[in-house]
Amino acid sequence: xxxxxxxxxxxxxxxxxxxxxxxxxxxxxxxEALSMRKLATQLGVxxxxxxxxxxxxxxxxxLMLDHVVSEFERPQIxxxxxxxxxxxxxxMRQAFLRHPWxxxxxxxxxxxxxxxxxxxxxxxxxxxxxxxxxxxxxxxRNAIDSHIYGYTMQELNFPVEPDEYKAAAAHYLPMIEKSxxxxxxxxxxxxxxxxxxGVTQFDFGLNLLLxxxxxxxxxxxxx
Amino acid sequence: xxxxxxxxxxxxxxxxxxxxxxxxxxxxxxxEALSMRKLATQLGVxxxxxxxxxxxxxxxxxLMLDHVVSEFERPQIxxxxxxxxxxxxxxMRQAFLRHPWxxxxxxxxxxxxxxxxxxxxxxxxxxxxxxxxxxxxxxxRNAIDSHIYGYTMQELNFPVEPDEYKAAAAHYLPMIEKSxxxxxxxxxxxxxxxxxxGVTQFDFGLNLLLxxxxxxxxxxxxx
DNA sequence: GCCGTCAAATATACACTGTATACATAATGC
DNA sequence: GCATTATGTATACAGTGTATATTTGACGGC
Numbered sequence: 001x002x003x004x005x006x007x008x009x010x011x012x013x014x015x016x017x018x019x020x021x022x023x024x025x026x027x028x029x030x031x032e033a034l035s036m037r038k039l040a041t042q043l044g045v046x047x048x049x050x051x052x053x054x055x056x057x058x059x060x061x062x063l064m065l066d067h068v069v070s071e072f073e074r075p076q077i078x079x080x081x082x083x084x085x086x087x088x089x090x091x092m093r094q095a096f097l098r099h100p101w102x103x104x105x106x107x108x109x110x111x112x113x114x115x116x117x118x119x120x121x122x123x124x125x126x127x128x129x130x131x132x133x134x135x136x137x138x139x140x141r142n143a144i145d146s147h148i149y150g151y152t153m154q155e156l157n158f159p160v161e162p163d164e165y166k167a168a169a170a171h172y173l174p175m176i177e178k179s180x181x182x183x184x185x186x187x188x189x190x191x192x193x194x195x196x197x198g199v200t201q202f203d204f205g206l207n208l209l210l211x212x213x214x215x216x217x218x219x220x221x222x223x
Numbered sequence: 224x225x226x227x228x229x230x231x232x233x234x235x236x237x238x239x240x241x242x243x244x245x246x247x248x249x250x251x252x253x254x255e256a257l258s259m260r261k262l263a264t265q266l267g268v269x270x271x272x273x274x275x276x277x278x279x280x281x282x283x284x285x286l287m288l289d290h291v292v293s294e295f296e297r298p299q300i301x302x303x304x305x306x307x308x309x310x311x312x313x314x315m316r317q318a319f320l321r322h323p324w325x326x327x328x329x330x331x332x333x334x335x336x337x338x339x340x341x342x343x344x345x346x347x348x349x350x351x352x353x354x355x356x357x358x359x360x361x362x363x364r365n366a367i368d369s370h371i372y373g374y375t376m377q378e379l380n381f382p383v384e385p386d387e388y389k390a391a392a393a394h395y396l397p398m399i400e401k402s403x404x405x406x407x408x409x410x411x412x413x414x415x416x417x418x419x420x421g422v423t424q425f426d427f428g429l430n431l432l433l434x435x436x437x438x439x440x441x442x443x444x445x446x
Numbered sequence: 447g448c449c450g451t452c453a454a455a456t457a458t459a460c461a462c463t464g465t466a467t468a469c470a471t472a473a474t475g476c
Numbered sequence: 477g478c479a480t481t482a483t484g485t486a487t488a489c490a491g492t493g494t495a496t497a498t499t500t501g502a503c504g505g506c
Contacts (some may be wrong), residue, residue, distance in 0.1 A: 011472090011482090013483080013484085035462080035463065036464065036465080037462085045484070046484070047464085047465085047485095048465080048485065048486085049483070049484045049485075051465075051466095052483050056465075057464065104327040104376075107373070107377060108327060108376065108379070108380050117403075117404055118404070120407055121406050124406040124407060124410055125405070133419075134410045134418070134419050135419040135420075137410070138410065138419070138421075138423060139428075142377060142423040142427075142428065143370070143374075143427060143428030143431060146373030146374040146428055147369045147370060147428075149369075149372070149373040150368065150369030150370060150372040150376075151365065151366075151369040153327075153373075154330060154365060154372070156331070157331050157332070176340070180340075181341070181343075181344040182344070182348070184343055184344040184347060186351075186357065187357045187361065190358075196356075200361060200362050201362060204365075205362075205366030205369055205370075207435075208431060208435035209428065209432065211435060212430075212432075213431065236455085259492080259494080260491085260492080260493095268456090269455065269456055271455075271456065271494075271495095272455050272456075275454055275455070276454090279493080279494075280494090
C-alpha cells in the first residue's frame with residue numbers, strides 16, 4: 001500500500017491534467033484565484049511540481065486558452081456561410097459564458113496555439129470559398145470577432161438574469177439624477193416600468209454585420 | 224529652504240495627481256508595472272501615503288478609467304446621428320490607443336463613474352432623438368460599443384505598423400504548414416507577396432453596423 | 447507666539463504571489 | 477543491478493496589496 005500510494009504520487013501529473021484542473025479552478029473561483037499554490041493543492045502536489053510540465057504561468061494560461069478555443073464550433077468550408085458564421089459565433093459566446101475569464105486573455109494574447117490557428121484557417125476558408133478575397137475575408141472575420149468578443153465581455157460585465165433586470169434597474173434608479181442624465185434616467189425608468197426587458201440581443205449586432213456582408217458580397221464589393 | 228522642501232513634502236498629494244501619475248505610468252510601462260510602490264516612488268512619496276487619498280488599488284483604477292472615458296467625444300443630441308456615432312467611435316479608438324490598458328478593464332468593470340454615465344446618457348440621447356426607442360437605442364449602442372472594444376483590443380493585441388506587416392507575415396509563414404492550414408497559409412503568403420497590406424479597417428465593421436441601423440430605422444423596424 | 451488638534455506621510459509587518467535553485471526519490475534503459 | 481533521467485519537494489527571494497501603529501507638520505484659537 002505504501003508502494004501504491006507512493007506510485008500514485010509519481011507520474012500522476014501531466015500538462016493536460018494541470019490544464020484541466022486550472023480551467024476548473026478559474027471557472028469556479030475566478031481567474032484571480034488561480035495561483036500556482038492553489039492549483040497545486042487541488043492536484044495534491046506542491047507548487048513547483050507544476051513547473052516540470054509547464055514552463056511558467058503564462059504557458060499554462062496559453063494551454064488553458066487553447067482548450068477554450070477547441071470548444072468553438074469549427075466552420076465547415078462548404079455550406080451556407082452565414083449559417084456557419086452564426087453557429088461559430090454562438091458556440092464562441094457559449095464557451096465564453098462557461099469560461100468568463102477567457103475573452104480578455106484570448107483577445108490580448110499574441111502567441112496563439114494550434115486550436116486558434118485551426119479556427120482562423122477554417123473561418124477564412126469558409127469565407128474565401130464563397131467569394132471573399134484574402135483581404136475582405138480578413139476584414140469580415142475581424143468585424144465578426146470584434147462583435148463576439150465585445151458583446152460577450154459587455155454581457156459578462158453585467159451578469160444579471162433577465163428576470164432580475166427590473167430589480168437591478170430599480171436599485172440604480174436613485175443614483176441617476178433625472179436632471180443630469182435625462183436619457184439614462186428615462187431608459188432605467190422604462191426598465192423599472194417593464195416597458196423594456198433590458199435584454200440586449202447578441203444576434204441583433206451579428207445580423208447587422210452578416211446582412212451587410214451578404215449585401216456587399218452580392219453586389220461584388222468584396223470579391 | 225528646508226522649510227519649502229518640507230512643505231513640498233506635505234499637502235502635495237491629491238487624488239487627481241495620483242490618478243494622472245498612475246495613468247502616465249500605465250501608459251509608458253504597461254498596466255502590470257503599475258504597483259503602489261512604483262507609483263509612490265514616481266510621486267516622491269511612500270506607498271501608504273496614497274491610501275490617504277484613494278481607498279485602494281481598485282478605486283484608483285476606477286479613477287483612471289473615468290479619466291479615459293472623459294477623453295471620449297461626447298455625442299451632441301442634435302445633429303447627424305451617424306456622423307455623431309462615428310466621431311464618438313473614432314475618439315474612443317484613439318483614447319484606447321493612447322491608453323492600451325484601458326479597454327479590458329473598462330469593459331470588465333461594473334462600477335462606472337460619472338464620465339461613463341455622461342457618455343451613456345449622451346449616446347442614448349442622440350439615438351432616441353432620431354427615433355430609436357429605449358430598447359433599440361440600447362441594442363444599437365451595445366452593438367456599436369461591442370465593435371469599438373472588440374476591434375481595438377484585437378488591434379492592440381497585434382501591434383504591427385502597416386509597413387511591418389510584410390516582415391511579420393514572412394516571419395510567421397514557416398510555422399504555418401500549407402497542408403494543415405491551407406487558407407491561413409494562403410492569406411499569409413498573400414501578405415508576403417504584397418497582394419494584401421494586412422490593414423483591417425475599423426470603419427469597415429463600423430459602417431456595416433451604422434448602415435444596417437440606418438436602413439432598419441428608415442423602414443421603421445427600430446421605432 | 448504658543449499649543450492642542452487633526453490630517454497627512456511614514457514605518458513596519460503580514461499574507462500572498464511567481465519562480466529560481468538545490469536536492470531527494472522513483473522509474474527507466476542498458 | 478546500476479547509472480541515468482524524469483519528477484516531485486524544500487527552501488528562499490523579490491515583489492505585491494494593504495492593515496496597523498506611529499510620527500510629523502500645518503492650522504485655528506488664545
